[in-house]
Amino acid sequence: MGTRRTSLPGVGTRYDFTTHAGQHLSVVVHHDGRRFIGFYAADDPDTCQSSVPLEREEATALAHLIDPAPLDAVRTDGIDLVTEHIQIGSxxxxxxxxxxxxxxxxxxxxxxxxxxRRTSAHPSPGPDFRFAIGDTLVAVGTREGVDALAAIIAGG
Incomplete structure (x- = not known):
């Protein structure tokens, strides 16, 4: 299984996902909250065979079907905050x-x-916390801030 995150300037972020069976799909998250899921042929990962557009509420409903307790966006005083998992890859x-x-x-x-971590959780880590490959960071911020953090962690 492999995942890849790509910033789409002026649009949002694309998340590419390849299953263990080799099936490829993408989720594009627009800055305004719209999303679509794209499905690709195994022999041509660049050609989208079909896509399903989802409004924010539809994406949330689908996420709840897949994982009954996903991390949701939090709305505070008109500012959208998001919570996202960012993995420290190899x-x-x-x-x-x-x-x-x-x-x-x-x-x-x-x-x-x-x-x-695989065997533990570390809430409120301080600046002296040492990361390990495979750690998953729980980040909170604006969509742009969390995307920028993910790019930094990935080495971009």
Whole structure:
């Protein structure tokens, strides 16, 4: 199974997902909350065979069917905040480095509020928390801030 995240300037973010069986699909999340799921042929991962557009409420309903307790967006005083999981992959420059090395909050305005490891959870990690490959960061911020943080963690 493999996933890839691509920023689409002026549009949003595309998440590509390949299953263990080799099936490829993408989810495009627009800045305004619209989403669509695209399905691709195994022999041509660049040609979308079909797509399903989803309004924000429809995407939330589908997410609840897949995972009954997903992380939802939080609306506060007219500002959209999102909570997202960001994995530290093998190509991340932050595997083995300290949270403070990312400069996450200063550079993006997004906060890393927890780190999930295979066998443990670390809420409210401080700047001296050392990341490991495979860690999942729980980030909170604006859509733009969380996307910027994900790009930093990925090495972009």
């Amino acid at each position: 190509r991340s420059p932050y595997g083995g480095r300290l949270l403070g090395d990312t400069g996450a909050r200063t550079r993006t305005g997004a906060s890393i509020v927890a780190v999930l």
